[in-house]
Amino acid sequence: MKLLRHTPDWNATPPEAWREWQLTQLREYLSRRVVPFSAHYRRVFEEHSIQPSDIRSYEDWSRVPFTSKKDLANPRDFVLVPDETALRHEPGMLLTALLHGRAAAKEKAEAEFRPILLTSTTGRSSDPVPFLYTKHDLENLNISGTRLMLAGRSQRDFKHVNLFPYAPHLAFWLAHHAGLGFGTFMLSTGGGKTLGTDGNIRLIDKIQPDILIGMPTFIYHVLREAYETGRQWPNLKRLVLGGEKVADGLRARLRELATLLGSPDTHVMATYGFTEAKMAFPECVGQSLDASGYHLSPDLGLVELINPETGDVVPDGHPGEIVFTPLDARGTVVVRYRTGDIAEGGMTWEKCPNCGRTCPRLLGPISRVSEVRELHVDKLKGTLVNFNLLEHLLDDQKGIAAWQIELRKRHDDPLEMDEVHLHVTAEPGVRESELELAVSRRFHEATEITPNGLHFHTLAELRDQLGVGRLLKEEKIVDHRPKNQPAAASVALSS
Ligand SMILES: [Zn+2]
Structure with missing residues (x-):
């Protein structure tokens, strides 16, 4: 169920319209979904005497406290658990019950709120934190996955190979849902752990894919082995990277290897994502081979950049720590989440010079705070x-x-x-x-x-x-x- 009937076009909405839309959506989402149904945020909003319906400006919003990794000690407190009575009286639910019966209304609530998938964080030092997805979240995963395909100018008749490890990890599931959402061929090999490097190379050799998706160093490793063992992969068009950051030097080396394998026009496309967002943000493929920034999905999440010391929001174009708030997530939800990642190039609302999209972009490189x-x-x-x-x-x-x-x-x-x-x-x-x-x-x-x-x-x-x-x-x-x-x-x- 979308809370606002009209969602602006991801590709072509001007910044002012987005800012206004995001604020309205934020207010609706917090007052009808997060604060009533999340044990943690019910408590936090009460403690700070904030009424979500009073959030009328970004200044009001800046009074909402941040959430950070250390707050996630009790992940259950962050799962949206609906109050059935309140839900039953929502106009949307009443209408469904009226038109299609109570069983249909129950189904609708199940799809929105029942957790059916889990991914978890892969912290180096901290315990993994589970993030639950409902059917509603999986639909959004299809949407953000499809946008990866669109930004990368993939085509339905392309063949894609997903080299991320089979794991309860965002990267693997996002790649899988990108294929489902876009409606294209996607073979998930499970990466090196499952088939070994040789197994992956043999499969890629047979399929001759257009697009490889995976962790930068694993793709590099696979390409290098393939070249050293005399393979030719002339169909390659994109290398889509996720899971860790990608340096310019590695991009250049990946392109060199693709050229050696017979694909001189391969684009290297990085993505930036994290478990807590339940999505990743892609670079785009256009005329230029240069990095064009990570294209955000402003209908699905609000991204703010802050000074990590003061917590103040920094102006556009200034480096800052990435803070994320979902605008349509169910299951596990974190609000004003401090990622600990710095976008060194800041955020921009300027039209992308490479693809012409008007969604906001994060400019890298991305570093850890x-x-x-x-x-x-x-x-x-x-x-x-x-x-x-x-x-x-x-x-x-x-x-x-x-x-x-x-x-x-x-x-x-x-x-x-x-x-x-x-x-x-x-x-x-x-x-x-x-x-x-x-x-x-x-x-x-x-x-x-x-x-x-x-x-x-x-x-x-x-x-x-x-x-x-x-x-x-x-x-x-x-x-x-x-x-x-x-x-x-x-x-x-x-x-
Ligand atoms: Zn672009």
């Missing part, structure tokens, strides 16, 4: 190291095929200094000595520290260390310092 860590590399004081910067630097460094940063204690002694070790695989034909010099210098420029060790590995070794095909997220940064010491890994907010 909490990736500034304090390291004790000398006796005097802690040094703040921005791991986002390091990641971008290593991803973009020419000549590196894979890398991993390892934090250790000297001699594994908890009382000793911290050490930073860098594990690297060089691209074929690149001299390790040259890479060593370039990497150490840039590492020092970015962080003012020099890695304690630079270790070269074969690609197979490093893939194993990173958990490619084994873990849902690769361990790009591993912390092997003994855990029981205070303040060793204190995490600060970046500005």
Whole structure:
């Protein structure tokens, strides 16, 4: 059931109309669905004496408290559980009951509220948090999935292969529903865990798909193996990436590999999504090969960018932490959810130069708020190291095929200094000595520290260390310092 009868066109509605529509939808959604049916938000709105029906401006809205990961300790409190009596008296329900009988009205409520699917977060450090979907949410998953297809200019007669691991994970299910919603061929292989790299390559070889969808490093791994074993995949048109962020260097390398496999015109399209949104936002495919920002779905969710320290909303075009509020979700619902991700390029409502759509866009790169860590590399004081910067630097460094940063204690002694070790695989034909010099210098420029060790590995070794095909997220940064010491890994907010 849509709360507002008219939903504007995703493609062509001007910003002013969206802003107005979102505010109205927000008010309706909060007053009729979230606050009455969510134990957590009923309590929060009561505690802050906020009536959802009083939210008349974005200033009113800014008084609603944020939700963050630590609030999700009791995930059940975030599930919308309807009050049957209240629901029965809704005009829409009354009408259904009147026209089609009470059984039909009951069916309608079931479809809207009964949880039938679960995905969960894949936090590196925290416990996984389950997010429930109802049939209503799956319909929205079809819609946002279809938009991935539209933004990527896919066609119904294209063949798609979904390489995400079979898992209760948004990425896999979104790709699946993108195929269902768009009505096209989508083969889900389950990724490396299920069939192995060879199994995936054999299937792709048989099917000769137009589009591959998966995690960037796994796709890279598959393409590279395919090329090294003499495959030709001349049908490839898009590589659609999700699950982790994609550096420019990796994009360029993926395009090179596609060219070597016989597909020189392949577009690399990244998506940005997270469990709590129950959707992902795509880049678009147009004339340019450059990244065009992540196209939001303003009818399904409200995105705000805030200063992570003050919590104030930042103006368009300024970097800020991404805060998400769904506008039509059921099942598990979080409001003003702080993702901990920073959109470095800010948000824009300007028409996309690449595809002409007028939906708002998030401009990357996307970094983690909490990736500034304090390291004790000398006796005097802690040094703040921005791991986002390091990641971008290593991803973009020419000549590196894979890398991993390892934090250790000297001699594994908890009382000793911290050490930073860098594990690297060089691209074929690149001299390790040259890479060593370039990497150490840039590492020092970015962080003012020099890695304690630079270790070269074969690609197979490093893939194993990173958990490619084994873990849902690769361990790009591993912390092997003994855990029981205070303040060793204190995490600060970046500005
Ligand atoms: Zn676009």
